[in-house]
Amino acid sequence: MRIRSAALIAALSASALLLSACGSDGGDAAAVPKVDAASFPAGSTMARLAKAGKVTIGSKFDQPLFGQVGPDGVPVGFDVEIAKIIAGKLGIAPDKITWTETVSANRETFIQSGEVDFIVATYTINDKRKEAVSFAGPYYLAGQSLATLTTNKDIQGPEDLAGKKVCTVSGSTPEANLLANFPGTDIKAFGAYSDCLEPLRNGQVDAMSTDNVILAGFAADNKDLEVRGDPFTEEPYGIGLAKDDTEFRTWINDTLAASFTDGSWTAAWAASAGTVLPTPEPPTIDRY
């Protein structure tokens, strides 16, 4: 009996160690200039967040170059850098940001329920979504494209997709685009884009499709993968926030516009997606 309880204690402490290892976050405490909450209009979202000194931001955890989480639990990528710029203008240091994973299918719900303060998650601005949430930005213009193995000769562009098995994410915009524009394709939808890689290598699917920048990220990490053809949609990435919080939206738009001109947008790109992709021109903000 004594041996058994000793083993139990050992097992418990081992799992406790493991759990604490999972919980540690290596947030970089970069210096952020102090911002006085009183400088924002009273009662605004900016004033509330600046006063609280912390913010909850939704991002994707599985998109290389934009928002990908490492073993330490902290996401990295261009979305994350943009979110840090906005938080910084509220006087919130990166280590005071709580990152919440938002997937394509739950972004509107998370904003509506207040689970996140705003979302930077390769979030395409479109009219249907504007009925549920508001968008600041765009801060980047992407377009859906497709990738396949370098050895694949059949698929050179979207026009070759008919009858082919194409991997994407269940409940994502790329899946909806494929269903609407290429009805002849056999869509195999998984839970995450990274799930597409093995079936692609095994020949269980012929190609994977999502936004060109995400594919470029996968192609950079996986030398046997290649992006093919020109983008066939326009995906302006915006920052999702509570519907009709016009004050907050205008302020984020101003913050983004300032980052386009003062070099912080370019620096954010260089620190993330810029490591494998050329630096694009900042997009024009859509103040609808």
Add this chain to the structure above:
Amino acid sequence: MNVIVENFPAYLTGFATTLELTAISGTVALVWGLVLAALRVSPIAPLRVFATAYVEVLRNTPLTIVFFFLVFVAPQFGLLAPLGFWTAVVAVSAYTSAFVSEAVRSGINSVGLGQAEAARAIGLSFAQTLSLVILPQAVRTVIPPLISVFIAMAKNTSVAAGFATVELVATGRRLAVTHPSDNIWILVGVGLCYLAITIPAGILASVVERKVAFAR
């Protein structure tokens, strides 16, 4: 609310896939589960060991991991399953059969040992003892737990949504992305479709239970 009515055809396709997945996996799991239960009480030790190991491994592995193994790990060993529906059937039935086996085994254990001894004494073989004497009594007592297993299975088929099967949940996700402002109602619709499978199953269970009940 309207969004459910407007997208009724889409729901129907997803519902049909879920129903088909449930029916086929359920049948396979029932047959394979009965075989496993028989192996677990068989007089041949290696068969008992195999069945016990199978049940313990599958019963203690989350269904998502079973799927993950089939879709991403098995191909590494040259086992290429056709992606989608049939992979889901294999994963769900392999997983559920472990639970069926345990439910049936508990039923077998509930039949008095004297019954088996009497059957052997009059010269019945092991297979005859099991199929003619033990199982007919055992199955009656395990109808309620078995129905619970199958109701759980009907809901478990939703795991297939993340593995290239467009059943109810995946259909719901597709609808959600095209109707971002009605996410909640779309989920309600998905929930209602599951109820349309599980509630009749529960009613059927109580009817069957009454029909086969006997006093011991």
